[in-house]
Amino acid sequence: MLLSKSRVNRQFDKALSKTLLPGILILIFALIGCANPVKKFKNAEKLQHSGQCLPALEQYARLLEKIPSSEPGVLSLIQLRMGECLWSLDRPQEAYAALQESLRNNAANMPAHLRLAELLLAGADTAGAAEQAKLVLQGDPNNVEALSILGTALIDTGNSTRAKLVLVRVLELNPGQVNSALTLAELYAREDQPDAARKVLHQVASLQPQDPRPWLALARLEEILGNASGAENNYRQAVRVQDSSETELRLAQFLAREAQLKETEDILRRLDSRTSEVSVTLPDFDLAAGRTAPAAALYSRILGAPAPPVQEKIPTRLSRSSVAARLIETELQLAAQQKRADDLASAVTLAHARAHLRQFRGYFDPATAAALAAEVSFAAENLATAEQQAQQAIALAPGSAPAHYVLGLIRQRNGLPDLAKAEWQAALQAAPSFTPARMALAAQALASGDAAATEEMISAVIREEPANFQALCIYAHSLMALGRSEQATLIAHRALAANSFSAEPHEILGSIAVRQRNFGKALIEYEQALLLEPHSQSATRELADVYRKGTISRHMLVKIEKIAQNPPRSAALMEIAGRLYAGRGWRSDASRCLRRALQWDPKRASAATALAELYVASGNPRAADALLSNDASSDAPATGINRKSSTLAEQYERGLQQGDPTGTAANNLAWILAEQGKNLDRALALAQRARLLAPQNPAVLDTLGVIHLKRREYSQAVRTLKKAMELATINPVSSETLVQFRHHLAEAYLCSGETQAAIALQQ
Template sequence: MSHWFLKASLPALVLLLCACSRDPQKAKQQYLESGQRYARKGDHKSAIIQFQNALRYDRQSVDVLHHLSESYLANRQPREAYAALMQAVAIDPNRVDVRLNLGQLYLGARDFKKAEEQANFVIQHDPKNATGHQILGAAMAAQNNHPKAVEAFEKAAQLAPQEASSFINLGLSLNAAGKRAEAELNFRKAVDLDPRSVPAHLALGEFLARTGQLESAEQALQKGIDANPEATGLYLAKADLLAAQSKTEALDALAATLRQRVRKPETALALGDFFARRDQRERAIQEYRRGLELAPQHSELKARLVEQHLAAGKVEEAERWNAEILRDNPKDVQAGITRGRILLAQGKRDEAINELRQQVTRARDSAQAHHFLGLAYVRNLQAAQAKASFQEAMRLDPGFLPARQSLAELQMSLGELAAAREVAEGSVRTFPDNAAARSLLATVLLRERNFTAAREHLSAARSLAPQDPAVLVMLGVSHAAERRWAEAEREFESALKLNPRYSPALAELAGLWVLNGQPAKAIARLQAHVAANPEDADTYLTLGSVYRQTRDYARAQAAFERVVQLAPRNMQARLQLASVLQEQGHLDQAIEQFEYSLKLEPRSSSLHALLGTARLKKGDAEAARQHFEQGLALDPSSAVLANNLAVTMAEQGGNLDAALALAQKARQLAPDLVNAADTLGWIHYQKGLYNSALPLLEEAVRKAPESATYNYHLGMALIAAGQKERGRTHLETALRLKLDAKDAARAREALGKAR
């Protein structure tokens, strides 16, 4: 049977191929129509293949290129769409539909001048083309030319009086021009024209909310929900409004209604995102899991779960969900990037960098891959490579703001404030209406202590993103920096009114109260918050810090232990816990915390410094020396490590010349570091160079007169130099300041001999 089939079918196949070769136009048309069918079904990958097949038979077909560009756009391939459109324009410069698509593409790429050019070309060739006027209006609005935008949208409304979108855009432009009454009329007209238009109801609701008409905004959005009971966006807009007014019961009821009416994974995704934005991580996770019950293979829901678990410090859970995504699609670049981030969170920096390099190789045009590789380099103390990665991400996608933020933050950490300001100012020039860009520039200006300019940009950011508590917190910080306590407190409270779970605002507010001598008020507020939110690790961390500042070490320890329980990889909590344990004399437990932290961050020179210091206090000088050496190998420019290693070597009776070289290096790296002056002076004393030792030891005592150790060192050097009376004074001061037992015995012996 199979042989007969082959014999019968091969000639037919040959005839089909021959027919196609004889009539290429018919073949092109068949592929074109097939591609259109796939596009109508939403299968744009298959549509692209069919349109490309059609082009094999007619490379000059503008129709095919036009459809191909639309499928590229739908498949999120803007570069390929642009190439197809430019090829179509080169073939037929007067095709209006191609010019319209090109104008819309320029709008999406934020190249508003070129979008304006395309719109004007369309209008010149077809003055009654409403879409051309819409594109022109959008380009004008983006360039803050509101009168021209209003003019263009008014023309579009005249040409398409039954299109709700014409009046929505006109309303937006009138509002931007300050004509609020006219704007509201146009939003309402859009709703009247098309009661089922979700954008119309959203535009009206947002306008009413922004103008303080909250009850009317709720009613407008509810009217939209009644007309569109499955429009998730309307529910979420009303949810935002209810959350801003702290109407918790109404919000919960609305969410329940949405779940009941729209049982789709996309709705669970959107509702989960709503709770995630409001830092309600557990509720977000519940929604994503609910979505997976409806669609167990939904990779986007799994990706959201990965992000939430990563944010919570639950790296193992994040790894489990990400592994599921990769199991279903091993070549998923996004999941590969996330695998690199997970490795980084696990402290496996070299493995993370290798993984992210692989993803960059697989997706060289991915700004996100380059960005996360840059973040891995930052963690690995490779600043030059990090800068190069961030800059490449910016080159690939000038609109990818996270890369700009990371580059500016790195530059600030390196003290390169002018370079950071240049990056931030470029972001504002590119995105003048982006709140995050404004906040980035404000951050740099705050570092430069230019508080007035910072607040100007933050005020603009607040207008652009009125529901973002982070902007209000930054405003509060700017006031606090100038000791304007009342204004700072007001901004922090306003941020918490927007989002009661926003831990940075609560941390700043508590810090403000502690600074103003009100620690009890801060503790009461923080205790109330963690009682209502027992899973909030960030606020437990703040509470522990306040307890520590008030020397309530037992409660501080309990708070930090709770953070470690909730987020085992929270380095800040472990370091704070170790410090509190040290302050209580529990050195062994403190060392355990430092060692666990070092496993998480094996390339941290700071952790080696802390561990070395703890080991030294415990009397294990050899282990301390090893940690100082390892830390200095990781960061040769660390004055603290060079100084500590010099001290350890000198105290162990090691090579004093080597110790002296290290102490001189520390002094050179940090000339104002009082420890470095004392260490260098003490080593000079041990080498019998008393005249070299005295100025350094006197400097240390002058800067820290209450230090028992510094007074002891100076006293011993003065006696050795023959200045016995001054020497006795400093040794007696050292003993009064509770010198440690070993040095106290030496001081008393020296005093006895000097009498």
């Protein structure tokens, strides 16, 4: 495992010597000619010990100027202290340079080797860290710090057997070494040795009674093992040992997972009332849980608070910069959530994000401002501008994880998954704890059918952020794909506890129930999903499929129709009734229900599609074409990402305006939009329109299937692409086209978790 920044800082603090060797003090006195510099050196160390690293760094720098190059030992010591200060100030590149200079002046400076090893380990350079640790161990085989670093590096390189031996040796030499105990316990837990992990943690807890970390680790261990009572006791014990923001927050996160929401909110409000440092605790928690609207409101309230005294200008500016960035990103997430149901509300929220970026731009450094601007442009589907802004951010700050992350999102949307993956990996290389990039990689792995890799990546996120709603949903999907339904159900319920207003956990639970052929349970979950998100096309479709699996009578459908009319009226349930009527061949009833669903909710695209299909089946394709034309025209034409696709798109737009009796223009424009990965709602409407006009054309079905794939509607993509393959045997296509069809279907199989079917198709 990688050392976290806070963990490395703790090791640095512990490593600082509190007094200089008398010989070095005498040497400084002799070199400079007075006792004052010695006093200043001691002063700088005192400042460093108290956490005032910036003034300490300035004093060290002034002293360094007075030391001649003929005294490399003194230079090395001062540069070591400067490196420690720079790392504490979150300036790792400068810290690295200072430590390198320290070792250049004195290669035998073992503390400098240790600090450099810790720095390299935090930056994911495990080989470099291990090399530095071994240099120290050559002269001092029992150096606890070097052994701890080596043990952690061995874990990160996959050599867990040797790592355990090293960490056990560390605890023999220093039984109270908390960091090594935590690492060893985690290693035991990964290897399904919970008793060994408990023993290590209890021993170090008894030796370090003022340190809450062993109790927090015990709590997480019990929680993972399903012992909620034991976990709660350990979380509360951690708070008793040290009532701090961290221990209170960890307890609150646990209580949220256990659906004890009132106490959770009480703890978070209490944290927010303590100091300005933790004033974002509650909105941060809401944001991670997917509750974007209250999070945005709280961030806005914090930014609207009176400015603090002038002497706090620098830290306040940094704090307000962080809060302003959180506010903008929260509004972008909220806009994305709203877009599924209310385009106008989404546009308003996006406008707020854009306005806040202008308002608070002065708080941000140029790279951060460019990265945020790229996120806003991406949310507005202006991919060309977003890419330029992301590239600008990277040029300004090559190590900016957010800039690499947003560029990865743009690459993914443009249909370039390998390039997207490279950007997200670059983000993690720059900042190993950058959660959004890790989640993006996990989601990409899940979409490609690699559920095992998804589980490995996303579980690391959940260990750090146990209430992260989106991470919990991805984790549940991966467990479901791996056939571990009980664990998937548990995680889905945790997601539901984190955000009870989202439909996604109910859809996951519904899918699990379908796999278990528990259709009654599936019915309840999908209905709950639709109550929460009435425009969810996936929940509508899956609920209709569940109904079809049972015995359907006219009496049952009449009952559903009546329930849909009861206040508050449900367009989703009325659409389902219409779909089920259509499936039984009762077309007039189906038409009545679907028209009523559209009357109640004119933006319900799935109902419009179902009604258009009904018109075609009833011999009225003109009505279907008119319906879908009106539906598609509600969206503005997409702009191509290059001149060629833009020109083609314009040609197909003109073809649609002039009449498209064959469906060619609709199909080809839908394909362009799908390739660009933008405006997929319109792409779907166009492809469905093309299918109505050319129902026997396998290429049209292939386009429709690919669009479902882009929309992550994997089951529907598989069904549609299989039909395209079947039609290709009746209406033959070229061998090259058939290869493309097979590739698309294989990709859909992988995304839906049907790995064997994908492999068989490619053989």
